[in-house]
Amino acid sequence: MEKIQNFAGLGANFLPPDPVFETGIRRAPRREAPLSPSQKSLALSNALRYIPQAWQEELAGEFLKELEEHGRIYGYRFRPAGRSHGKPINHYSGRCVEGKALRVMIDNNLDFDVALYPYELVTYGETGQVCQNWMQYRLICSYLEVLDENGTLVVESGHPLGIFASHPMAPRVIVTNGLMVGMFDNQRDFNIAAAMGVANYGQMTAGGWMYIGPQGIVHGTFNTLLNAGRIKLGIPQSGDLAGRIFVSSGLGGMSGAQGKAAVIAGAASIIAEVDDSRIQTRLSQGWVDRVAESPDQAFLWARSAAQAGKPLAVAFHGNVVDLLEHAVAFKVPIDLLSDQTSCHAPYDGGYCPVGLRFEDRTRLLDQDREGFRTLVDLSLGRHFKAIKALTARGAYFFDYGNAFLKAVFDSGVREVSKNGVDEKDGFIFPSYVDDILGPELFDYGYGPFRWVCLSGRAEDLRTTDKAAMACIDPNRRGQDRDNWIWIRDAEKNGLVVGTQARILYQDALGRRKIALRFNELVRNGEIGPVMLGRDHHDTGGTDSPFRETSNIKDGSNVMAEMATQCFAGNAARGMSLVALHNGGGVGIGKAINGGFGLVLDGSAPAGHGRAIPTPLKPAKNTIWFTASWDLSPFLSPSRPHCSSGR
Structure with missing residues (x-):
């Protein structure tokens, strides 16, 4: 590792200066670190x-202090100076386009305007990290700089194991996170x-290096709300949520998409958030319209907008429990309700108890972590x-896949479970996948496809x-x-x-058609x-x-083989990046989740339908092989979905 250490700036003759932290940038709370002396x-x-x-003797005390004060060793000193951005x-x-492309993605995940706690490498979701510390970041970036088409970088929970010999059709990077x-x-x-x-904890696109800000969930949230209105509120297929009120909480990296x-x-919406810095971020980005400091004001604005049939996103600076209890006490009508x-991390700061200001949390x-835990449990009950x-x-309430109902159950509220004993039969309120996204989109192969124009040009x-848009036939199906x-x-x-x-929530046929067209545009220099x-x-x-497979009815919803097969199949078919994680959006031990990245460089195979090695990985070939595979495990007719068994 010595050569790569030198390349990464970890083997220079002098230490980087003491870290300087820019004021106004969110910092992660102290993490739980129940370590014995030997640990x-x-x-x-x-x-x-x-x-x-x-350097080790000089840094040992500094690292130990970080561990005591923050619960983790982040190596702040080794964070590159200034603001990160893609x-x-x-x-x-x-040496290869994939290595450079993945550096764009990593740096975007750590952008001060994008990341939740950029100094602690947390992109979103309270705990979802790019990697564990800044030494790993430097090494990963250095490996990506020397990576070529005959090598594959292996990263295990942020630790870059090294570059191993492979071939042009192999993944350039294989990432795993938290596989216990x-x-x-x-x-x-x-x-x-x-x-x-x-x-x-890579969450999903944090450690999978594929985060695109709150936009990454906004189309899914839009689809969920619109289809909830159609299914539960009687909104016509061509209609929208004008005149309806949606209430939820959270304005973080993913939840920040709700107002938009x-x-x-x-719809008129109220999104509760205890952290004013997150509210100000979404306000400056145009993802909320107004900020209310009281439940009265929030509901006044929302009801006025709904009565006028106008959309509005109100951020309520306060606890969602106060907001909902106000609605109960004053009989305020709410159409759609979520959280x-x-x-997935309620006792690590992911859920702020009612009665506590954010800074007190x-x-x-x-x-006093035990005291905090007690307050969380009481708040979840209320x-x-x-x-x-x-x-x-x-009101129609749906669990938005954030493990809220599981957290309520874990707090001691047994009546939230269907059988009143454990969570194995599910909960009395539906998951949005079970009730909405599953039967309307997932069952037909529509899911959160995305792309990033690596030039950084808005015109691209x-x-x-x-x-x-030219690839989509709007008459094929309602989702199209x-x-x-x-x-x-x-x-x-x-x-x-x-x-x-x-x-863009798109199916396999649509993804393939769009990807091939994009690759053609790259090849033509457009x-x-x-x-x-x-x-x-x-x-x-x-x-x-509790989320993605909550609508699988044959008992295999507790198995982790679909996601693992999807990951392995994508690796075999030549994705640029493949990732497999533990926990996703619901927490450790509650999910296995995987993703991919595919760089379109304009290359094409020498023959049709076969993988023929060329100086550049034939992106067109990879598109053909992977677009259908990536969705097919869920769509197998042998796996019953939803109440219809479709």
Whole structure:
């Protein structure tokens, strides 16, 4: 590793200066680190393995202090100075286009305007990290710079194992995150492993290097809200949510899409958020319209907008429990109701208890974790009680796949489970996949396809939007009509945060057609290279009985083989990047999820339908082989979906 250490700036003759933290940038709370003395020693050794011997004595005390104060060793000193952002691909040096492209993606994940806690390498979801520390970041970037078409970089929970000999049709990078052995696959043992520096929570597109800001979930949220209105509220297929009120919580990396999605769908919405910095971020980006400091004000604005048939996104600066209890007490009508707090990590700061200010939440996490846990449990109980009261009055509540109902159950509320005993038969309220996204989209192969114009040029994104729209037949199916309108209005709706990217819920045929057209545009020099990808939250990408596979009815919803086969098949078929993670959006031990990245460089195979090695990986060939495979495991007719058994 010595040569790559020198290349990464970890083997220079002098240490980087002490870290300087820019004011106003969110910082992660202290993480749980239940380590024994011997485990602390091991954590220190694991961090120091990236450091030349000459520096280790000097840095040992600094790293130990980080572990004590933050619960993790981040190696702040080794963070590159200044603000990170995904630069145009030609600003990066490298031996292959994939290596440079993935550096664009990584740096975008750590952009101050994109990431939740950029100094702690957390992209979104309270705990979803690119990698564990800044030494790993430097090494990964250095490996990507020297990577060529005859090598594959292997990354295990942020640790770059090295570049191994492969071939042009092999993946350039294989990433895994948090894959625990069964008996240790629980939150406490994961926290120990993470504190020791051997486990990383990659969430989905954080450790999978495919995040595109809140846009990454906005089309899915839009589809969910619009179809909830059609199925539950009687909205016509050609209608929208004008005159309806949607209430939820969370304005973070993924939840921050809720207000924008509601506005595009025509609804008036209120999104509760305790962290004012997240509200200000979404306000400045145009993802919420107004900020209310009281439930009265929030509901006044929302009801006025609904009565006028106008869309509106109100951010309520406060706790969602206060907001919902106000609605119960004053009989305020709500049409659609959900939650997007980070309940996969409720005791690590993902859920702020009612009665605590956000800064008090952070302090309590540091000083009294058991006290914090007690308050979380009490708050979840009140939250559930308010939801029950509102649904009894006609509100439609759905779990948005953030493990909210599981967190309520874990807090001691047994009545939330269908059988009143355990969670194995599910919960009394539906998952949005079970009730909406599954039967309307996933069952037909529509999922969160995305692309990034690596040139960084807005005109390239505009060109790809037009090309994608031309590939969609709006008369084929209702979702295609919705997709055509979505792409038509995408630029007007101002969805870009970070890289020039686009999200589109598309099926296999549509993805393949669009990808081939994009590759042709690259080959003709009309646009620069394009990164194709998707959220792990896709038709075949994730096994999770509380979310993605909640509508699988043959008992295999508890198996993790679909996502694993999808990952392996994508690797075999030549994706540029393949990733497999533990936890997804619901938490350790509750999901296995995978994703991919495919760089379109304009190359084409020498023959049709066969993988023929060429100086450049034949992107066209990879598109043909992978587009259908990536979705097919979920769509197998032998796997019953939903109540219809479709």
